[in-house]
Amino acid sequence: MGAHPYFTAKEFALRLLRLKARMRAAGVAVALFDEIEAMTWISGFGSSANRWRCVAIPLEGEPFFLIRALDASVCRERSWIADVPTYRDWEDPMPVLAAALAARGLDGARIGLDFDSYGMSVARFAAMRAALPRAEFVDIGAVVAELRLIKSPAEIALLRRAAGIADQALQDAAALCIPGASQRDAAKRAQMTFVEMGGDPYRPGPITAGRGWDFLHGHLGDAPLARGDVVHIELTPRIHGYSARVMRCVVLGEPEPERSRAATLLAELQDRQIAALKPGAIAADVDAILRRGVIEAGLRDSYDNITGYTLGLYGDAGPRTSDFTRILHPEANWAIEAGMVFHIYASAGGAALSETVLVTENGPELLTRLPRGLFVNP
Known part of the structure; x- marks a missing residue:
């Protein structure tokens, strides 16, 4: 045995x-x-x-x-x-x-x-x-x-370590998003950080560049980056299969006022949403904070995707890239429980943010800890 x-x-x-x-x-x-x-x-x-x-x-x-x-x-x-x-x-x-x-x-x-x-x-x-x-x-x-929705202390310890890897890898990858470099350079650096910090040698997650915002799940490209580009980085490191996640935008050059405004509003709305992740809260109510806020602020005409999903164990060769056992959406009538871990994410107006959040008996705890806003590479 x-x-x-x-x-x-x-x-x-x-x-x-x-x-x-x-x-x-x-x-x-x-x-x-x-x-x-x-x-x-x-x-x-x-x-x-x-x-x-x-x-x-x-x-x-x-x-x-x-x-x-x-x-x-x-x-x-x-x-x-x-x-x-x-x-x-x-x-x-x-x-x-x-x-x-x-x-x-x-x-x-x-x-x-x-x-x-x-x-x-x-x-x-x-x-x-x-x-x-x-x-x-x-x-x-x-x-x-x-x-698996309710994590044991040992599982939470692994997710904390994975979140620390996510934070460091995103900083390392973002530093390489400069004119003349490529998205592949950022992906390579992120994956190296995963392995160097004890994570599983797994794909880094979606890294894609463009000029708008609706390309979060685009394809890794080789074209040289230029001023005015935005690189969306969502990293999904694993350790013993347990994955934490974090997402940020890297702007090459001075961000447009509209993008800066969107990032500020998204962070404020998401902070309120995360604060509502308490045991007993109804998932649809937590979802509505961000969903309604984004539409009312004019950042999107409609919000057709979920605003969060559960995290935990992922198989090395499974077909699912995300665990949708519980998802945040307008019809989610289930209650938040202590021990759940969520990937809370938002995108609109040229900006994107996400965090890994543990629900404790006393409320939410951010496991990822990067600054909440745009990354700007002058």
């Missing part, structure tokens, strides 16, 4: 207790998890979906981690789960799954799945049903994603 380099055995045991409580409430005898974030949170290890794999958690009896043979040794090294049945790359994993469940008397049980899992294609589900004809499959939803 392996050991995780950061989380303790007690941490995983507490996660398992919370998960089994949700399984009992759903009335399932065993649950299968095949999204990389869910597998990693439960077991300490996750791998890409090049070949299908899953973590199986029975209410009674030992769990197992079904995985391709090539990845079994590293799985055993990292995960607390001792039973790791395998299959060869060209083999069908479903007979191996069926045999592992049958050995536990679960091949005819009520089996819990997340029917919205990105790992469960229509064809894969059909193969699973064919391999387990006596089983009943039950949709338990995104149970692990919901459990």
Whole structure:
């Protein structure tokens, strides 16, 4: 049985207790998890979906981690789960799954799945049903994603470290946004800072330049930067998979009055929004502070995107770049809870700002700590 380099055995045991409580409430005898974030949170290890794999958690009896043979040794090294049945790359994993469940008397049980899992294609589900004809499959939803909303002290410690990396990397990248340099120079510097400060060697995040504002998720370009350009930098460093995020604009030369006004207004509105992130607050009310404020100030005609989303663990090879388990929008009727961590972001009028915010029992705490406004490189 392996050991995780950061989380303790007690941490995983507490996660398992919370998960089994949700399984009992759903009335399932065993649950299968095949999204990389869910597998990693439960077991300490996750791998890409090049070949299908899953973590199986029975209410009674030992769990197992079904995985391709090539990845079994590293799985055993990292995960607390001792039973790791395998299959060869060209083999069908479903007979191996069926045999592992049958050995536990679960091949005819009520089996819990997340029917919205990105790992469960229509064809894969059909193969699973064919391999387990006596089983009943039950949709338990995104149970692990919901459990992950409330962070443990150890998870919060990782997010604090990731936020410190984000702050330093953005300053380092912004310093290279000068006439004649390129967006790629900034991206390279950001990624170097990630690794130098102990972060995961992962892509830096969206870095893109232009003259307006509506290009936050544009493409990294090689054209030389010039005075008058604005470089939007959103950095997404990870440490052990846990990601903090920060966004700022870098203006090359004197910013236009309209852009400066927009940045000031956005910061004021966002500060009010962040201050409202308290336990018990309704998400739609928190969202409205920024959304309505931006439109009333004339910075946007409409605000069609969300104003914040949850942060936490990201898989190395997952298809989602953001965790939208909880998002801030006008119809969000759920309550803010202590232990949640959010990426709060705003863009309008040629400016963009974002922060990583932890909700504590006493209210919000900024984990990212850069100056709240435009970065100006004369």
